[in-house]
Structure formats: C-alpha cells, structure tokens
Amino acid sequence: xxxxxxxxxxxxxxxxxxxxADARARGVDDFYCLGDLGAFGPxxxxxxxxxxxxxxxxxxxxxxDSIGNDLDDCQCGYTDPRDNHFAQISYEYTYRNTAPxxxxxxxxxxxxxxxxxxxIRFLLCHGSPRQTNEFLWxxxxxTHFLDKLARDHNADVVLAxxxxxxxxRELSExxxxxxxGVLGRPENDGSTNVWYTIIRTGNDLPKPTGSxxxxxxxxxxxxxxxxxxxxxxxxxxxxxxxxxxxxxxxINTIRTGWWTTCLExxxxxxxxxxKW
Numbered sequence: 411x412x413x414x415x416x417x418x419x420x421x422x423x424x425x426x427x428x429x430x431a432d433a434r435a436r437g438v439d440d441f442y443c444l445g446d447l448g449a450f451g452p453x454x455x456x457x458x459x460x461x462x463x464x465x466x467x468x469x470x471x472x473x474x475d476s477i478g479n480d481l482d483d484c485q486c487g488y489t490d491p492r493d494n495h496f497a498q499i500s501y502e503y504t505y506r507n508t509a510p511x512x513x514x515x516x517x518x519x520x521x522x523x524x525x526x527x528x529x530i531r532f533l534l535c536h537g538s539p540r541q542t543n544e545f546l547w548x549x550x551x552x553t554h555f556l557d558k559l560a561r562d563h564n565a566d567v568v569l570a571x572x573x574x575x576x577x578x579r580e581l582s583e584x585x586x587x588x589x590x591g592v593l594g595r596p597e598n599d600g601s602t603n604v605w606y607t608i609i610r611t612g613n614d615l616p617k618p619t620g621s622x623x624x625x626x627x628x629x630x631x632x633x634x635x636x637x638x639x640x641x642x643x644x645x646x647x648x649x650x651x652x653x654x655x656x657x658x659x660x661i662n663t664i665r666t667g668w669w670t671t672c673l674e675x676x677x678x679x680x681x682x683x684x685k686w
Contacts, residue, residue: 411439411612414430415609416606417576417606418444420447443466449501450595469523471572477508483497533565546570574669575597578635591637608638609634610633
C-alpha cells in the first residue's frame with residue numbers, strides 16, 4: 411500500500427491541489443488529512459471540493475472543531491499575546507468565509523482514525539493521541555515519552571501534525587512517531603515549498619525520490635516513510651491573501667519561507683533555525 415498523509419492545509423487550496431496531483435503521479439492508493447483545514451490563507455471554501463473530489467479522508471484538528479462548533483477562537487494553544495492576536499485575525503476571517511454546510515461537515519469529523527495496513531497498526535491524530543492541540547517537537551519530545559504514547563494507544567505508527575514542521579522518530583520494537591508536516595505554509599527554513607508524507611508498506615519498496623526517507627520493519631512488514639517537498643504557486647497565494655486583506659506578516663511568510671508569527675511556541679533549536 412502507498413498512503414499520502416497531509417498535515418494542516420490552512421486554507422492553502424493551491425498547495426492542496428498540487429499535493430493531490432503530485433501524490434497521484436506517484437501512484438498513491440489512499441489520501442488522508444490530519445486536520446486544520448482552515449487558518450492563515452484565503453478562500454476557505456475552496457478547500458472542501460478538492461478534498462471531497464479526491465476522496466481524502468479527514469480527521470478533526472483544533473481549528474475544525476472550533477469552526478464546526480462556533481467557538482470563539484481556534485484553540486491553537488498559544489500563550490503569547492502577539493501570536494494570539496494574529497491567530498484571532500486568522501480565525502475570524504476563516505469563520506466568516508466558511509459556508510455553514512462546511513462548518514457542519516468539520517463539526518462531524520472524527521478526532522482520530524485507526525488503520526491496519528499489512529499488519530501495521532496506524533493511529534492518525536492531529537497534535538497527539540492524548541490532546542488535539544498538543545505540540546510535540548523533535549528537539550524537546552523524548553523517545554521514552556513517544557514510546558509510552560504509542561504503547562498506551564496500541565499503535566505501531568503514530569501520525570500527527572499541528573507543529574508545522576515535519577520530523578520522525580524510530581521507537582522501540584520498530585514503532586514510529588511521524589509528524590507529517592503541513593501543506594498550509596513553509597517550515598521556517600527560508601524555502602517556499604511545503605511538505606507532505608508518503609508511507610509505503612509491503613515488499614519491494616522503491617528507492618525514494620523525495621527528502622529524508624526512512625526504511626524499517628514493523629511486525630515483519632517493511633515500511634518506508636518519505637517526506638515530500640512540494641512546490642506550488644505560492645506567489646498566486648500571496649497575491650490572493652493580499653487581495654483578501656490578510657496580514658502582511660502572513661504574506662511575507664508565504665513569499666520568504668520564514669515564519670513571522672507563531673514563534674513563541676517554538677523551542678530553542680527550532681527557533682534558532684529561523685530568521686527571527
């Protein structure tokens with residue numbers, strides 16, 4: 411089997427469209443999205459037809475829960491006043507521009523999904539299996555904790571997103587924790603591309619063509635995890651964001667690849683990798 415896993419879309423329908431086309435060209439069997447369909451970008455309602463037409467199975471992120479249940483904020487988990495200021499602008503724009511039928515659709519999404527593929531138990535969640543908006547970072551999350559998380563939730567491979575930066579960790583007995591990245595915005599690395607993940611299981615795994623592949627065996631089944639860098643029409647997205655009156659800080663991130671908001675949540679190592 412070959413699975414495409416998308417992280418937060420953040421209204422970036424152009425990246426979503428490009429990711430679906432790219433994954434199809436790679437022969438992917440099934441598509442999954444780990445939530446946060448809205449935020450940050452323009453035109454929220456343009457995301458939903460793409461998801462439905464491609465048969466992307468979605469779970470609920472904190473943003474989807476908030477929009478679907480008419481809450482006052484995104485439940486993003488920020489504590490910094492500046493980050494919360496920009497998060498509120500993004501949330502209110504997305505809420506105003508999301509059709510009622512799409513809000514209802516998000517409200518009814520599952521908060522997690524379990525799959526068994528070739529004998530491997532996958533757990534798909536947003537932030538973590540224990541908390542939707544939990545930030546799990548490569549630099550600060552211990553392997554011991556991730557091992558316990560996987561064991562406690564009876565999973566061989568835990569797939570998550572929420573942080574906006576992809577990474578993976580090999581755990582005991584071949585288990586894995588994988589942050590699949592996000593489609594919504596670049597990764598605070600000065601590159602304008604975004605990321606998604608392809609997972610292959612079974613025999614005769616091909617040589618990867620993307621970045622940072624990992625091969626291993628889980629329950630006697632070969633598995634390959636490949637992070638895919640994705641180029642899309644980011645200049646068009648930036649122009650549409652500008653036309654919609656979204657903050658210049660958001661637009662600069664799309665054009666430069668450097669985060670200008672949501673910086674307070676970054677641990678020291680991830681913060682130092684950025685420009686600001």
